[in-house]
Amino acid sequence: xxxxxxxxxxxxxxxxxxxxxxxxxxxxxxxRVELETLQPADVMLDLxxxxxxxxxxxxxxxxxxxxxLRPDFTVPVARLHMEQGLSPARYYYDGLVWRRQEPxxxxxxxxxxxxxxxxxxxxxxxxxxxxxNLIRSALGDLVDRVITGDLGVIFAAIDALSVSxxxxxALRRHVWRPKRFHALIERFANPIEPNxxxxxxxxxxxxxxxxxxxxxxxxVGLRGEGEILERLDILDADxxxxxxxxxxxxxxxxxxxxxxxxxxxxxxxRRICPRSMAPALGRMERRLDALAAKGIEASDxxxxxxxxxxxxYYDGFVFEFRAADPALPPLGGGGRYDKLTAKLGGGxxxxxxxxxxxxxxxxxxxxxx
Numbered sequence: 599x600x601x602x603x604x605x606x607x608x609x610x611x612x613x614x615x616x617x618x619x620x621x622x623x624x625x626x627x628x629x630r631v632e633l634e635t636l637q638p639a640d641v642m643l644d645l646x647x648x649x650x651x652x653x654x655x656x657x658x659x660x661x662x663x664x665x666x667l668r669p670d671f672t673v674p675v676a677r678l679h680m681e682q683g684l685s686p687a688r689y690y691y692d693g694l695v696w697r698r699q700e701p702x703x704x705x706x707x708x709x710x711x712x713x714x715x716x717x718x719x720x721x722x723x724x725x726x727x728x729x730x731n732l733i734r735s736a737l738g739d740l741v742d743r744v745i746t747g748d749l750g751v752i753f754a755a756i757d758a759l760s761v762s763x764x765x766x767x768a769l770r771r772h773v774w775r776p777k778r779f780h781a782l783i784e785r786f787a788n789p790i791e792p793n794x795x796x797x798x799x800x801x802x803x804x805x806x807x808x809x810x811x812x813x814x815x816x817x818v819g820l821r822g823e824g825e826i827l828e829r830l831d832i833l834d835a836d837x838x839x840x841x842x843x844x845x846x847x848x849x850x851x852x853x854x855x856x857x858x859x860x861x862x863x864x865x866x867x868r869r870i871c872p873r874s875m876a877p878a879l880g881r882m883e884r885r886l887d888a889l890a891a892k893g894i895e896a897s898d899x900x901x902x903x904x905x906x907x908x909x910x911y912y913d914g915f916v917f918e919f920r921a922a923d924p925a926l927p928p929l930g931g932g933g934r935y936d937k938l939t940a941k942l943g944g945g946x947x948x949x950x951x952x953x954x955x956x957x958x959x960x961x962x963x964x965x966x967x
Contacts, residue, residue: 601935605815607709608961611956611964611965612710612957614956615812616692616710616957617823618736619692619736619820620712620758622732622735622736626688626714626728626732627688628688628690629688630690631689631690632691633669633671633675633693633770634668634674635667635669636657636668637665637666637674638662638664638665639665639666640663642666642674643666644678644735644740644900645673645938645941645942646910646911647911648774648775649910650669650670650910653669653697653699654666655696655697655698655707659873666695667695668695668696668834669695669697670695670954671691671695672715672952672954673711673911673955675691675717675937675952676935676939677951679715681942684717685716686720687717687737688715688716689714689717690712690714691692691712692712692890693711694708694710694711695708695709695710695711696708697788698881703905705927706958707858709956709958709959710859710956710957710958711954713932713952713954714729714732714733714737714952715726715950715951715952716729716904716951717939717948717950718948718949718950720883720949721783722914722949722951723881723884723885725949725951726885726888726914726915726934727885727891727892728892728950729953730889730894730932731892731929733917733932733955736772736930736955737902737919737930737955738930739930740963741844741919741920742921742922743919743920744899744917745900745901746899746900746915746916746918747901747905747906747915747917747919748901748903748906748915748916749773749913749914749916749933750878750914750915750930751867751875751878751879751882751903751904752771752853753773754875754877754879754920755849755850755853755854755871756770757851757874758849758869758874759868760842760846761846765786765842768782769783775906783847786841787841787842789841800805807947808825811845812860838911840909848872849872850869852870853867853903854904856870856901856903857900857901857903857904858900859896859897859898859899859901860897860899860901861896861897862897863901864879864882864883864886864896867879868934875902882915885915886899905918911937913931913935913936913937914935914936914951915933916931916933917932918930918931918933921961921962926959926963927956928959928964929959929963930954930956931953931954932951932953932954933951933952936949
């Protein structure tokens with residue numbers, strides 16, 4: 599894809615594509631929304647995943663404070679919906695987003711996104727199938743392969759583990775960081791004997807700990823006495839917790855290894871998962887039924903349980919469409935993000951699913967440019 603601007607035949611093709619995409623979203627009953635280019639960093643930036651946060655363009659405004667160029671539309675659209683307390687709604691948008699790309703300097707830092715968001719609906723499975731089908735329709739015959747996943751299944755597997763809520767929370771926090779996630783599984787299953795100084799510290803009473811802290815002198819850093827004592831209590835509880843059982847470890851590793859046609863993946867998950875995961879698998883089955891009703895068979899959809907673990911605000915169904923050229927970025931994708939709406943709504947969340955296409959990637963796939 600060319601960098602430096604858009605002109606001539608490329609611009610004409612992009613304009614036609616964007617008009618066609620808008621007509622598809624408009625026909626689905628979505629209302630066009632326009633969003634500010636600059637978003638407030640203090641409110642918004644932490645809602646993005648680690649990857650996008652690291653690639654945001656930050657600017658300092660003397661009045662509004664720290665701002666950043668929007669790296670996508672989904673989070674600002676969800677914020678708009680939740681702050682205005684709107685009823686169930688459908689939105690579509692089309693515009694530029696910005697992400698730093700170092701060290702890969704050949705990737706564009708500015709590119710077009712067009713997408714649709716369904717927020718507050720009453721039938722999650724039907725809405726997931728609808729968004730998937732709309733994005734597929736917008737991409738037409740440019741799609742060479744599609745991959746799907748379901749982060750809800752991974753969260754359900756974590757919930758099924760016989761470990762403390764503290765350990766479950768740690769695993770949930772690192773679902774999007776596979777190396778750290780697997781390191782935690784290893785540590786929980788095979789705890790390392792603590793060094794003598796830590797053993798001595800954890801064997802002290804709370805009175806003794808307070809004395810150690812007092813004798814240490816002036817605090818340096820942000821943590822105070824209360825936070826240090828709280829951290830020691832957490833370490834106490836962790837040291838006393840039994841190891842993750844071999845059966846629990848085998849279960850979650852087997853879940854993460856599931857890959858293949860979606861119908862076969864669902865059958866395998868039903869075979870290896872405990873009964874407590876039945877609701878998550880039921881949601882997956884209802885989604886596949888809803889997709890089948892639109893002529894999209896489960897046997898034609900590739901499923902990978904690990905897919906989506908770099909997309910941090912998604913928490914359920916995720917999907918991505920790719921062109922035949924592996925050098926091109928994804929043509930489009932999307933997923934479910936109910937928990938994001940809960941964060942934006944102060945705990946009062948909503949159902950939410952959306953998808954985007956990248957017109958410039960579509961143009962490159964079509965022209966080979």
